[in-house]
Amino acid sequence: MKTLLQRIESIADQHPDSIAILSAAQTLSYAELWADINDVATLLRERDIRSLAIYLDNGIEWIVVDLACQLAAVSVVPLPWFFSPAQRHHACADGAVQWVVASESLPPDVTGCGAARLFYRNSVMHPLELSGKPDAGQQSQQAGYKISYTSGTTGQPKGIRLSPTMIEQTALSISELLAPLEIGRHLSVLPYATLLENIAGIYVPLLLGKTICAESAEQIGLSAELKLDAAQFSRSIARSKAGSMIITPQLLEVLCLLAENSILDSRQMQFVAVGGARVAIELLQRAEKLGIPAFEGYGLTEFASVALLNTPGQQRAGSAGKPLPGVELDITDDGEIMLTRRLSNGHGGNREIRVATGDLGDIDDDGFVYVSGRKSNLIVLATGRNVSPEWIETELNNSPLIQQSLVYGEASPHLSALIYAVPSVSDDELRGELQRINSQLPAYARIVDWSRLQEAFSTTDGTLTPNGRLRRKTILGQLDRLIPSRPHTLPHSIALQENASC
Numbered sequence: 001m002k003t004l005l006q007r008i009e010s011i012a013d014q015h016p017d018s019i020a021i022l023s024a025a026q027t028l029s030y031a032e033l034w035a036d037i038n039d040v041a042t043l044l045r046e047r048d049i050r051s052l053a054i055y056l057d058n059g060i061e062w063i064v065v066d067l068a069c070q071l072a073a074v075s076v077v078p079l080p081w082f083f084s085p086a087q088r089h090h091a092c093a094d095g096a097v098q099w100v101v102a103s104e105s106l107p108p109d110v111t112g113c114g115a116a117r118l119f120y121r122n123s124v125m126h127p128l129e130l131s132g133k134p135d136a137g138q139q140s141q142q143a144g145y146k147i148s149y150t151s152g153t154t155g156q157p158k159g160i161r162l163s164p165t166m167i168e169q170t171a172l173s174i175s176e177l178l179a180p181l182e183i184g185r186h187l188s189v190l191p192y193a194t195l196l197e198n199i200a201g202i203y204v205p206l207l208l209g210k211t212i213c214a215e216s217a218e219q220i221g222l223s224a225e226l227k228l229d230a231a232q233f234s235r236s237i238a239r240s241k242a243g244s245m246i247i248t249p250q251l252l253e254v255l256c257l258l259a260e261n262s263i264l265d266s267r268q269m270q271f272v273a274v275g276g277a278r279v280a281i282e283l284l285q286r287a288e289k290l291g292i293p294a295f296e297g298y299g300l301t302e303f304a305s306v307a308l309l310n311t312p313g314q315q316r317a318g319s320a321g322k323p324l325p326g327v328e329l330d331i332t333d334d335g336e337i338m339l340t341r342r343l344s345n346g347h348g349g350n351r352e353i354r355v356a357t358g359d360l361g362d363i364d365d366d367g368f369v370y371v372s373g374r375k376s377n378l379i380v381l382a383t384g385r386n387v388s389p390e391w392i393e394t395e396l397n398n399s400p401l402i403q404q405s406l407v408y409g410e411a412s413p414h415l416s417a418l419i420y421a422v423p424s425v426s427d428d429e430l431r432g433e434l435q436r437i438n439s440q441l442p443a444y445a446r447i448v449d450w451s452r453l454q455e456a457f458s459t460t461d462g463t464l465t466p467n468g469r470l471r472r473k474t475i476l477g478q479l480d481r482l483i484p485s486r487p488h489t490l491p492h493s494i495a496l497q498e499n500a501s502c
Contacts, residue, residue, distance in 0.1 A: 001203075054101050070164060148160045172207065297321055360378075380411065434450060453482060
């Protein structure tokens with residue numbers, strides 16, 4: 001992260017009064033930011049801290065502590081506040097965390113082993129008892145690494161170790177694409193413990209010398225269950241006067257509703273990045289009509305979160321965008337997307353990071369990449385046909401009558417679906433809509449059995465991830481609860497006729 005830190009130092013020297021961070025009634029200039037980073041880094045070195053977990057809300061403290069760890073070559077484990085206690089405990093143990101920085105007390109299920117100390121501003125540092133302390137060689141290899149944990153359904157989250165070089169190269173690539181937009185302020189909506197917001201919402205604005213609006217979850221309108229107070233969200237956008245933000249498809253739909261009801265003025269927005277899950281073309285077109293500059297991207301934690309991005313002048317609805325500068329992409333013979341980035345090893349040579357994404361996709365003649373679904377989610381029907389459920393779910397969710405869907409049918413002769421429809425829509429209307437959608441699909445990809453859900457999938461019941469993805473295994477393990485009665489059946493003579501001829 002040398003380039004980022006050097007950039008902050010340079011701005012602090014040349015433009016000391018420029019605002020780096022706005023948080024509620026507090027501000028931090030670039031000169032103050034650089035001074036605080038150095039002060040906190042000195043504390044970390046004096047206490048010989050090698051690994052630190054951050055359990056803080058979005059704000060000045062989170063940003064300064066994170067950057068100070070980069071300066072002091074301390075390994076960082078961001079702890080999401082939407083994790084369960086068991087997941088936080090696992091992340092601390094698996095990441096060999098020595099200390100946790102929190103706003104007050106330790107998070108539940110994380111046990112300290114000594115007296116807490118006041119750390120930076122209002123944050124407190126708590127020592128932990130390590131169950132598996134890394135040796136000196138391991139600590140040296142992981143100096144300055146970020147260990148990002150992705151939430152599982154109920155079990156242990158997976159920790160991805162990312163080098164400072166990999167993270168910085170991603171931030172620099174995004175900065176290169178966004179620099180021409182001259183965005184003055186970025187509003188952080190997603191938690192900083194989310195790698196996407198950490199890199200694109202902190203590092204990118206600072207590399208560009210811009211201002212971060214670091215509002216707390218309460219100020220944004222997000223609850224611990226990631227539920228949103230739409231009115232509060234709208235007020236935070238207006239108050240920030242920010243030109244950019246990063247949101248999920250669900251939040252983009254909220255923005256559209258706010259704009260349609262004249263609650264939100266979209267004219268201040270210059271770039272709204274949408275990630276975390278596939279975005280329906282209709283939602284992007286709806287946003288465009290409302291003046292919301294929404295741009296879909298794609299990435300994964302193992303590749304430092306962002307790999308593809310649509311940008312003004314380089315966009316194509318339905319695609320995940322083009323590869324970032326420095327990113328190479330190819331498609332394997334079985335359709336899997338492979339990502340490659342070459343990183344300097346610091347000694348005049350390069351090392352290659354190559355990641356199999358597990359996603360299926362293709363590239364058009366202009367270089368735009370289209371992601372069709374997860375390789376591991378492929379449904380193999382009893383007829384031998386392979387179907388990506390995301391493909392069919394996108395067709396279903398594009399309907400104005402359907403809000404959510406999940407398609408399944410492994411080893412079955414046909415596909416089935418769970419549907420959460422607009423409450424005012426009758427079963428007969430929904431049946432007719434499904435028949436219309438089926439008529440536009442190949443016979444083998446049509447829905448035959450369908451069940452109407454009484455409640456939407458959500459993070460609260462564990463059927464959605466924090467960024468809005470379906471937790472398929474969890475949902476399919478609860479079919480008896482979700483489908484209390486016999487599923488509805490649609491006409492499927494065409495599908496059976498095709499099956500008979502295979």
